[in-house]
Amino acid sequence: MTITSPSSSPTYTAPGSSLTLQGTASDNVGVTQVTWVNSRGGSGTATGTSSWTASAIALQLGSNVLTVTARDAAGNTATANLTVTLSDTTSPTVAVTAPAAGTTVTSTVGVSGSATDNVGVAGVQFKVDGGNLGAEVTTPPYAVTWNTTTTADGAHVLTAVARDAAGNMATSAEVTVTVANAVANANPQPIDVTSPVISKVSLSVTSSGATIGWTTNEPSDTQMEYGLTGSYGSLAPLNTALVTSHSQVINGLAPNTWYHFRMRSRDAAGNLGVSGDYKFKTRAH
Structure with missing residues (x-):
């Protein structure tokens, strides 16, 4: 088992918060699987065996010990380590x-x-x-x-x-x-009695959650109602920041299930805008 990239040395200083490892593994019968684990959290399975790649490994600030393990069909293992240091000196x-x-x-x-x-x-x-x-x-x-x-x-x-x-x-x-x-x-202005107008709805769905985005024609807060029926029954946490571009994430949903949702945005004058009913189906996997 050998790590060849980003370095064949035992230590490496990373320029960013994620890393791709590559290497080789050999066995007298054959390598069946290559896995990796980070001492700071995270693990996964590499693609390939005799020539393998582990992509998008998340790094934490400081020292990250990455251990890569190759296995054969008999359960024999071999490992290789790379200590990766993430030092952040770049300002936002x-x-x-x-x-x-x-x-x-x-x-x-x-x-x-x-x-x-x-x-x-x-x-x-x-x-x-x-x-x-x-x-x-x-x-x-x-x-x-x-x-x-x-x-x-x-x-x-x-x-x-x-x-x-x-x-x-x-x-x-x-x-x-x-x-x-x-x-x-x-020179007082007329009292605002007009609710925000909700438009440009976007949706991204996984097997256990969804991210919903929308826009309003005036700064307003952000909240969603959702549930298994048009009666909803659940409210996402209220984001009180007054913005015109909104996004909210809901998690803990069942896979392969239809959900109803609608968006709520209230402006600084207290006028509440509510969208019509929308539906999505979570992914099966």
Whole structure:
């Protein structure tokens, strides 16, 4: 049993959070199976035997001992080890995506951003004039609600700070907006009584879950109802961030089973938009 790639040496420093191993194995009768296990979690079966490949092995920060085992039909085994170190010194990238620079804001607005990292984003903290705006957001979508009535009228700077698990941090470019609640109060706008419009529904299904996406024509929260009938009976957790692009995951579903679902989004004024009934069938395997 021999590991030949990404290195034939006993140690290797990985540039990213996943790795593909390749190697060879031989036996006087024949190799029947090659498996791998990571000391930091994860295991699987390689493709091929005498010449094998183990793809997309997930790595954790620090030292990962990868053990590859070849077996023959009689149960005899041989192993090879590779110690892989994942050192993350790359900072995330982050940007404030809404509101746009130069926007005049009043009342309550949604502040959202985007963030990526070579290993994974641990959290995004939005800021107004350098002070924290709400709590750190640890999962996408990265968004918070800003009650601008607690901020003085005038120009203010929005930023977002992203961090990864290794402690690398990055700050977005500044986005300057103008708070103008005094003007808004002097010229009150009509009361919003219109519910968000739900559209552009997307669906991805596995044997035990589904990911549903949709859009709304105004910032609103995110929640789904689902169940075995059109009466639903289950509610996914409410995501209170006001966004226009929505996504929600439901797990723990039975395989090869039909489910009904509908989407719910409520705007800042409390108007609730509810979609029509949709159905999907989970995969058999």
